[in-house]
Amino acid sequence: MKAVVYKGKGKIALENRPVPKIQDDRDAIIKVTLTTICSSDIHIKHGAVPRAVPGTILGHEFVGRVVETGSAVKKINPGDRVSVNVETFCGECFFCKRGFVNNCTDPDGGWALGCRIDGGQAEYVRIPFADNGLTVIPDHVSDEQALFNGDILSTGYWAAKIGEINPADTVAVIGAGPAGLCTMMCARLYTPARIIVIDTDEYRLNLSKEKGLADITLIPGRDDPEKVIKELTDGRGADTVFEVAGGTDTFQTAWKIARPNAVVVVVAMYEEAQELPLPDMYGKNLVFKTGGVDGSYCREIMDLTACGKLDAGFLITHRCALNDIMNAYDIFENKKDHVIKYAVNVKGE
Ligand SMILES: [Zn+2]
């Protein structure tokens, strides 16, 4: 089968690999129908994810059909159309029992797919702990609507949940990329008075406004986010800040635009260390919460998708076949052609 393989820092390739087999009785084998590229794949390619193992098939955001299940799998059956959770988790360890599945202590637990174990930029993939990591897609939800359920939509949902947003709050989101857009979409569920988004990309800002995800858009350089947000909030600052950009100075913006006692959720995955200037922020009494996602709410997110409360399908701006995925990587990595997300069609190969 065809698969995208991480070859070590700076290198990925589309190669032929054997079709995976069941290794444990809690595994399932999925025939991938639609897959996508995530900015985390780009971080791996850059060598910025130390735990990524060279030789691993990339891809942790995809949907497909179950073709085989191990004897201990109870909730999932061959033939089921499923979305896949970015995290594989045992469901039994200290962290899993508390919903903190990102820190599952099993060797295959946490974010392993497409990083430490073979992922879903491939025709087939083996999913450990299939009962925990697969979500059956209702018939009236399309593959494209379900594609982001387990990763970026889970990320936005988790971020909004831990952001402690109250009705009529002012929420600021730094970064209008795919994860930022999902964060805004999920923050809306908590009915804040306004969502302010900050990005340098005008196309993405317009998209967030067009889709009703943001009320106010700010461009650093043109606007002074700290000043504007303080003016909008009687001099206080934002009640919750989501840092979803991971730029060189965006962490600094995040704590500066937050009001005293605000929650600052750091969703971004940085490629470099960040400075925490404690003397400057002394007395602001901020609460920082940091990523990665605990993908514990996939069923809930699918239900919200099924009833029309969430719909991330609009993020798909580009489509291609698996054979053309290397070109898609180039467009996605270099943010060409206003790309937000790719839907890479695997089934038609
Ligand atoms: Zn991802």
Ligand SMILES: [Zn+2]
């Ligand atoms: Zn666990």
